[in-house]
Amino acid sequence: MVSALPDFKVRMSADVKEQLEAAARVNNRSLNKEIVARLEASLVSEVRNIDSRSAEAARRLLRSGMGDDLEKRVEYLETGIEELVNALRNYMSDGKSSEFLAALVKVQPN
Structure with missing residues (x-):
């Protein structure tokens, strides 16, 4: 079966490869799995750093x-x-939706 994962070659120093x-070996993984695990961990760590900042x-x-x-x-905006x-519900129930929309257009900032 042909792997659906793309090949990706990485150049590194002999020291880093060792x-x-x-x-x-310590983690009982192939070199490829070790590299992928470390890359994934660094991406997760990066997201955590952004969240903590x-x-x-x-x-x-x-x-x-x-x-x-x-x-x-925030309280003022929520209110x-x-x-x-509530105003929209009242106007809609009274059949005055066009009046509400006209009033809304008037208060929109330029």
Whole structure:
């Protein structure tokens, strides 16, 4: 059976290849599987680093005091969205959807 995985040749120093071969023996894997496992682990680690940097940035924002203002803004937006949804329901139930759409167009920013 022909493998569906593409061939990919990698050039590396003899020292790096020896280290990978030693690691492959310790992990009871082929050299190819060792390289693939290490590449996959580095990609997962990279995603985790991005997530942790994002979380840390959010924590710094909250600690700076700007988070309080941000929470108020989010609450304000959530309240506004809730009011719009309720207004839409009222207009739709009253058969006044065209009036609602006209009002919505007027309040959209340029």
